[in-house]
Amino acid sequence: MTRTAPDRRAWVEQIMGMPISVHVRGAGARDAATARAVESVFADLRAADAMFSTYREDSQIRRLQRGEVALADCSTAVREVWLLCGTALERTDGAFDAWAAVPGSPGTFDPTGLVKTWAVTHAAGHLRALTGLGFALGAGGDILVQTGPDQTPWQIGIEDPRDTSRVLATVPVADGGVATSGVAARGQHILDPRTGEPATEILSATVIGPSLLWADVFATAAVARGASAVDWVHGLHGTSGLIMLTDGTVHRWSNAP
Amino acid sequence: MRRIIVALGTTATGLVLLFSWPTSWNRPVAAGGQAVGLGGAGTSQGTAATGASSSSGSGTTAPVTATVDGAMVQTPYGNVQVRLTVADGTVTSAEAIAYPDRGGRDVQISNYAIPILSQEAVQAQSANIDMVSGATFTSRGYIQSLQDALDQANL
Numbered sequence: 385m386t387r388t389a390p391d392r393r394a395w396v397e398q399i400m401g402m403p404i405s406v407h408v409r410g411a412g413a414r415d416a417a418t419a420r421a422v423e424s425v426f427a428d429l430r431a432a433d434a435m436f437s438t439y440r441e442d443s444q445i446r447r448l449q450r451g452e453v454a455l456a457d458c459s460t461a462v463r464e465v466w467l468l469c470g471t472a473l474e475r476t477d478g479a480f481d482a483w484a485a486v487p488g489s490p491g492t493f494d495p496t497g498l499v500k501t502w503a504v505t506h507a508a509g510h511l512r513a514l515t516g517l518g519f520a521l522g523a524g525g526d527i528l529v530q531t532g533p534d535q536t537p538w539q540i541g542i543e544d545p546r547d548t549s550r551v552l553a554t555v556p557v558a559d560g561g562v563a564t565s566g567v568a569a570r571g572q573h574i575l576d577p578r579t580g581e582p583a584t585e586i587l588s589a590t591v592i593g594p595s596l597l598w599a600d601v602f603a604t605a606a607v608a609r610g611a612s613a614v615d616w617v618h619g620l621h622g623t624s625g626l627i628m629l630t631d632g633t634v635h636r637w638s639n640a641p
Numbered sequence: 642m643r644r645i646i647v648a649l650g651t652t653a654t655g656l657v658l659l660f661s662w663p664t665s666w667n668r669p670v671a672a673g674g675q676a677v678g679l680g681g682a683g684t685s686q687g688t689a690a691t692g693a694s695s696s697s698g699s700g701t702t703a704p705v706t707a708t709v710d711g712a713m714v715q716t717p718y719g720n721v722q723v724r725l726t727v728a729d730g731t732v733t734s735a736e737a738i739a740y741p742d743r744g745g746r747d748v749q750i751s752n753y754a755i756p757i758l759s760q761e762a763v764q765a766q767s768a769n770i771d772m773v774s775g776a777t778f779t780s781r782g783y784i785q786s787l788q789d790a791l792d793q794a795n796l
Contacts, residue, residue, distance in 0.1 A: 394795035403783040405792050407771065522788065525775040541787070543775030548786065554770060566776025588776050 393418070397426045400433045400500065402524030410517035410532040418517065421510040425521065428510070432503035435461060438496060449492055465495045465502055468597070472498060475598075476605035477616075481577035490580060497574075501526055501563060501600040526563040528596040545588040545628060552590075552634060553626060561596025565589050565603040567630075574607045585610035587630055593623040 393413040395406045406422050437443045444462050447453045455466060469482035485494040504523045511519040511530070518532030529538040537556035544550040545566050555562070565574060566588040573582035589606035591599040602620055606613035606627060614627055614635045624638035773788045783789050 392795050394792045396789075396792045396796070398780045398783075401780055403780060403788065403792075405772065405788060407792075407795060520772050522772045522774075524779070525773070525788075527772050527774050529772075538771045539769055541770035541773045543773050543787075545776060548775065551770065551773065562774040564774045564776045590774055 395422050395426075399426060399429045400437070400524070401439075402500075403522070404429060404524075405520075405522040406511070407520045407522075408511070408514075408517050409519075409536070410534075412514060412517050418514060421514055424510040425507040428507035429503055429523075432461070432499065432507075435459065436465070436495065436499040436503075438494060445493075445495065449494070465499060466493070468502065469493070469495050469498055472601045472605075476601060476609075478577055479605035479609045479613075479616075480601050481608075484577040484580065485575055487573070487575065487580070487582075497604050498597065498601060500524065501528075501561070501597045504528055505595075505597050526561070526596060526600055527557075528561050529557050529559065531558045540592075542590050542626065543588075546632070552628065553636075555592060555624075557592060560592065560594045561599040562590065562592050563596060563600035563603045564591075565600070565607045567607060574604055576608050576610065583608045583610055585630060586613060587628045587632075589613065589625065589627045591617075591620070591623050591625040593620070599623065599625075 391411060391413050392407065392409045394408075397404050404426065406425060408418055408422075412418050434440065435443060436445045438445060438449075440446060444453065444458050448455065448458060448462065455463060458466075469480075472480045473482070480497065482495045482497065483493055484490050485497060486492040500523055504521060504526070505528065508519070508521050508528050508530075511517070511521065516533055518530055518534070518536070518538070520527060520529045520538045522528075525543070527538075527540055529540070531537060535558065537558040540555050540557050540562050541551035542553045542555065542562075542564065544552045567574065567582070567584055567586065575581065576583045586607045586609075589603045591603040591606070593599040593602070602617070602623065603625070606617060609616055611629060614629075617623070617625065617627070617637050618639065620637075621639050622641040624636075626634055626636045628634050770787070770791065772791060773786070
């Protein structure tokens with residue numbers, strides 16, 4: 385009796401305090417090259433953690449925060465993230481503010497809200513280089529996917545923030561990112577830059593778009609913005625998603641590019 | 642039927658139909674289910690359909706089927722055109738008959754432009770899901786999570 389080899393495989397590592405899940409589908413799912421690419425993904429994310437972790441006193445970002453190094457002397461990665469944070473500040477009308485993300489310390493640069501999906505986007509290049517494979521790369525609830533030759537979309541469930549055994553919706557995504565932010569994600573609060581206080585009006589915001597990084601920025605900005613984000617998301621061209629308010633009301637949207 | 646076709650032609654845009662519901666569909670779910678979002682308020686982007694209709698007359702109980710081709714819509718990623726099939730006033734299918742297809746990133750954009758969120762909240766275990774998006778995933782919380790189960794099933 386012969387068995388056909390499964391055309392799907394998954395890996396999980398704990399990096400940056402969160403599970404990183406890689407699923408691949410396709411004829412090469414069990415190839416050595418695929419396993420090497422996945423290892424490279426994990427290695428890249430560990431390197432990004434070492435550079436950007438605010439929990440590591442020797443990270444570049446902590447040294448930058450303490451004024452021990454100037455931005456110009458930081459790595460190109462740190463400078464790229466700095467520029468992206470500036471763009472995010474503009475694109476969210478100030479709701480995503482990496483200079484107002486540390487409680488009680490306005491002006492301190494903390495790109496944590498953007499670094500994860502930035503690093504995931506870069507690391508996913510190892511998987512994109514594989515031919516004949518689709519992949520889904522999940523990092524603590526934010527997901528980047530790409531289909532293989534069969535074009536079958538990945539089915540993504542959107543977790544109910546009130547009951548993690550339920551999903552609020554499912555969405556098929558062929559190529560792009562799904563990001564969810566919430567009021568108490570990872571035990572950290574998303575601050576409302578206008579007040580410096582934790583945002584409380586949105587239980588969770590999920591944004592689906594062609595770019596995982598921008599989906600993540602917009603989801604975080606929506607939570608920071610509060611209930612008015614229900615209107616604000618209309619301006620996010622090429623995205624869809626949903627917002628659950630603290631009273632359980634769910635709002636959905638889908639915008640043309 | 643003719644009136645429906647005209648209504649489609651004046652309110653629906655190819656792109657919005659490609660996305661399967663109008664941009665204005667931002668409202669509480671409690672407001673009730675809604676099929677493919679035709680005729681939503683304020684969705685027009687000035688792209689009147691060309692109305693290539695094969696509608697028939699009235700007075701018959703047989704299903705009345707028609708197709709409507711939307712206008713070619715220019716997007717940052719290329720031109721998009723959608724064909725609707727309407728049966729008895731209900732859109733039964735929406736098919737992209739022209740879409741960006743120059744290879745590479747354009748194909749990815751084309752692939753992207755489909756995601757539609759289902760409307761019902763369901764038990765996660767009963768849904769056919771590959772991955773879960775949520776705000777609560779820590780290494781500690783991951784244990785016993787649905788994502789953990791999905792990973793374990795494929796390790």
